[in-house]
Amino acid sequence: MGRIVKVSGPVVEVEIEKGEKPFLFKVARVGNLSLTGEVVSIAKGRATVQVYERTEGLKVGERVSFDGKMLSIILGPGILGKILDGLGRVLPFSGERIERGRGRRFFPEGEFEFKAKVNAGEWVKEGQILGFVELKGFNYKILSPVAAEVKEIKSGRVSPKEPVARVGNREVFVFEERAVRIPSSFKNRVEVKEPLLTGQRIIDFLFPIAKGGSASIPGGFGTGKTVLQQTLAKWCNADVIVYIGCGERGNEMTEILKEFPKLKDPYTGRSLMERTVLIANTSDMPVSARESSIYLGITVAEYFKDMGYSVAVMADSTSRWAEAMREISGRMGELPIEEGFPASLSSKIASIYERAGAFLRGSVTIIGAVSPPGGDFSEPVTRHTKRFTGAFWALDRELASSRFYPAVNPFNSYSRYAQFIKDWWNRLGDYESLRNWMVETLQEGERLEKLVKLLGRESLPEDQKLKYEEFNLIKEAFLRQNAFDPVDCYSSPKKQILMAEVLRKVSNWWHKVFKKRGIPVDKIVSQPVISKVLKMKMEVDEEHLEEFEELKREIAEVYEEFLR
Structure with a gap:
C-alpha cells in the first residue's frame, strides 16, 4: 500500500508504506476510484505510477495498492470480432465511454464445444x-x-x-492470461520465405x-496512411488481423467500426470482422494508454501466432x-x-518491431504508420523506425495531391524482403528479371x-524521350491503383506477373522499332493498343487472365507493321 503525494x-x-515492496512494471490501483496504473520507477521509498485512466479529481493522500501482477490480457475463444481499449477492456459498439475504474476485461462467455486431439x-x-474450440468458423x-x-x-x-x-501439475483452460510487455517465446524462429x-x-x-516481417508507412497529413492500412487489412492474406488505432482521430476509428x-x-466470404481484433485508443482517450495499446495488440497477435496462424498487426x-x-x-x-523525446525512444521502437517474426508454426507481421510533422522523414521517430523495419513505404504528398494512389514514392521506398521471397514469386513467372527491369526503368525515369x-x-533527345515514356507507362x-474499382482494387500475384510481362513486351517493341526504323517517339507511343495497355488493370479480371496473352499478340501485330 501507499499514499499519493504528487499528481502530474x-x-x-506514491509514498510507499513500511514493509511494502512494489515491483517495476507491476499493476497499481490508484485512488478511491481504483484507477489502473503501472509502476515505472522506484526510488527512496517512493514509487512513480503511470496511470492509464483519466486522473482528474485525484487528491494527495488517497491510497494506492499494488497488485503484484504485470499488466495483462485474458485471451480465449470469442476475442475475434471484439473492440478493446488499451487496457484490454471490451468497448461497446454503441460508443459509450467506460467509466473510470470500471469496465469489463475480455473473458470468454458461455459454453464451448472442446474437441480433444490427444489422449x-x-x-x-x-x-x-x-x-480446439470452433467458434464462428474459426478454430481456437x-x-x-x-x-x-x-x-x-x-x-x-x-x-x-x-x-x-491437466498436464503434469498444471490445469489447462480454454483461455489464458498473458503479460503484454513480455514477448512470446522466440524458439523455432525461421527465415522468412x-x-x-x-x-x-x-x-x-x-x-x-x-x-x-515488419514495415513502416511514413507520410504527412493527408497522404493516405490510414486508407492504405485499412486496404491492407482488408486484402492481406493473413489469417488474423489486429488493428490498433493509437492516438488517431475518433472519426477514423468510427469509420473502421462501421465498415x-x-x-x-x-478469403472466407464471411464478415471481415470475424477474423479481426480492434484495439481503440483515440486521441481523446488517456494519453498514457497509447503505450499499452501497442503492446496489447502485439500480445493478441502472438496468441494466435502460437496456434500456428499468420497474423498481421496494423498500428496507426x-x-x-x-x-x-x-x-x-x-512529467x-x-x-x-x-525534439524532447526520451532517451529510450530507439529501444522502445525496437521492442515493438523485433516481436515480428516467422516461426515453424505461425507468424506475426507488423506494419506501423508513422506521422512525421510536416512530412519530415529525418525526425527521430521516422529515422529510428527505419532502422528496425525491413520495408519502408514512403508516402508522398505530391503524389497524393495529384490523386495518385497508393501514394507510395517508388524512389524513397525500399524492401529487404525481395531476395527472401523471390523463389516463391519465380514459381509464377520470371519475377526476378521483371522486377529488376522495372526498378531500373523507374530509376532512369526519375532522373x-x-x-x-x-x-x-x-528538350530530351529522342532515345531518352522513349525511356521517359516507358517510365510514365509503368507509373500509370x-x-x-484504384481502391474503389471492383477489378483494380486487388491484383493477384499471377495478374501482377502478367501485367509486368505485357509492359516489358511493349518496352521491347518500342526500343526495337525505334532502333531499326528511327520512327519519332510520339508516333511509336501513340498507337491505339497502348490505351488498352493502360486500361488492362481495370478491364481484365481474375477470371479472364488469358486476355493478357491476347493483348501481347495484339501488341506484336501492331509493331510488326512498323518493321515491314
Whole structure:
C-alpha cells in the first residue's frame, strides 16, 4: 500500500508504506476510484505510477495498492470480432465511454464445444495442441503450457472456468492470461520465405513484405496512411488481423467500426470482422494508454501466432505512441534528447518491431504508420523506425495531391524482403528479371523527370524521350491503383506477373522499332493498343487472365507493321 503525494497529469508519485515492496512494471490501483496504473520507477521509498485512466479529481493522500501482477490480457475463444481499449477492456459498439475504474476485461462467455486431439497418458511438448474450440468458423487451439504427461483431458461442452485438461501439475483452460510487455517465446524462429500478399501492386511486386516481417508507412497529413492500412487489412492474406488505432482521430476509428462488419472477407466470404481484433485508443482517450495499446495488440497477435496462424498487426500510428512517451517522460523529469523525446525512444521502437517474426508454426507481421510533422522523414521517430523495419513505404504528398494512389514514392521506398521471397514469386513467372527491369526503368525515369521539370519534355533527345515514356507507362498502367474499382482494387500475384510481362513486351517493341526504323517517339507511343495497355488493370479480371496473352499478340501485330 501507499499514499499519493504528487499528481502530474497521468503520472502519480506514491509514498510507499513500511514493509511494502512494489515491483517495476507491476499493476497499481490508484485512488478511491481504483484507477489502473503501472509502476515505472522506484526510488527512496517512493514509487512513480503511470496511470492509464483519466486522473482528474485525484487528491494527495488517497491510497494506492499494488497488485503484484504485470499488466495483462485474458485471451480465449470469442476475442475475434471484439473492440478493446488499451487496457484490454471490451468497448461497446454503441460508443459509450467506460467509466473510470470500471469496465469489463475480455473473458470468454458461455459454453464451448472442446474437441480433444490427444489422449490421457500421452506425453506432450510445450506448445503442442491439446484440442480446439470452433467458434464462428474459426478454430481456437488450446496449447499445452508445459512438456509433461497428460493426466486428464475431456471432450464436449465446457465452461470457461472449467479446466479441459491437466498436464503434469498444471490445469489447462480454454483461455489464458498473458503479460503484454513480455514477448512470446522466440524458439523455432525461421527465415522468412513467403510474402504477405496485399493485392497492391507497388507493394507486392516492387517493395514486398514477408509473413513475419515488419514495415513502416511514413507520410504527412493527408497522404493516405490510414486508407492504405485499412486496404491492407482488408486484402492481406493473413489469417488474423489486429488493428490498433493509437492516438488517431475518433472519426477514423468510427469509420473502421462501421465498415469492417459490413465488409465481406475475400478469403472466407464471411464478415471481415470475424477474423479481426480492434484495439481503440483515440486521441481523446488517456494519453498514457497509447503505450499499452501497442503492446496489447502485439500480445493478441502472438496468441494466435502460437496456434500456428499468420497474423498481421496494423498500428496507426506509432508517432502518437511516441508522443505519449514524450509527454509522460517530461512529467517524470527524465532527461530529453532530440525534439524532447526520451532517451529510450530507439529501444522502445525496437521492442515493438523485433516481436515480428516467422516461426515453424505461425507468424506475426507488423506494419506501423508513422506521422512525421510536416512530412519530415529525418525526425527521430521516422529515422529510428527505419532502422528496425525491413520495408519502408514512403508516402508522398505530391503524389497524393495529384490523386495518385497508393501514394507510395517508388524512389524513397525500399524492401529487404525481395531476395527472401523471390523463389516463391519465380514459381509464377520470371519475377526476378521483371522486377529488376522495372526498378531500373523507374530509376532512369526519375532522373529524366527532373530534367523534364526543368527544361520540358521536348528538350530530351529522342532515345531518352522513349525511356521517359516507358517510365510514365509503368507509373500509370502498373503503379497507380484504384481502391474503389471492383477489378483494380486487388491484383493477384499471377495478374501482377502478367501485367509486368505485357509492359516489358511493349518496352521491347518500342526500343526495337525505334532502333531499326528511327520512327519519332510520339508516333511509336501513340498507337491505339497502348490505351488498352493502360486500361488492362481495370478491364481484365481474375477470371479472364488469358486476355493478357491476347493483348501481347495484339501488341506484336501492331509493331510488326512498323518493321515491314
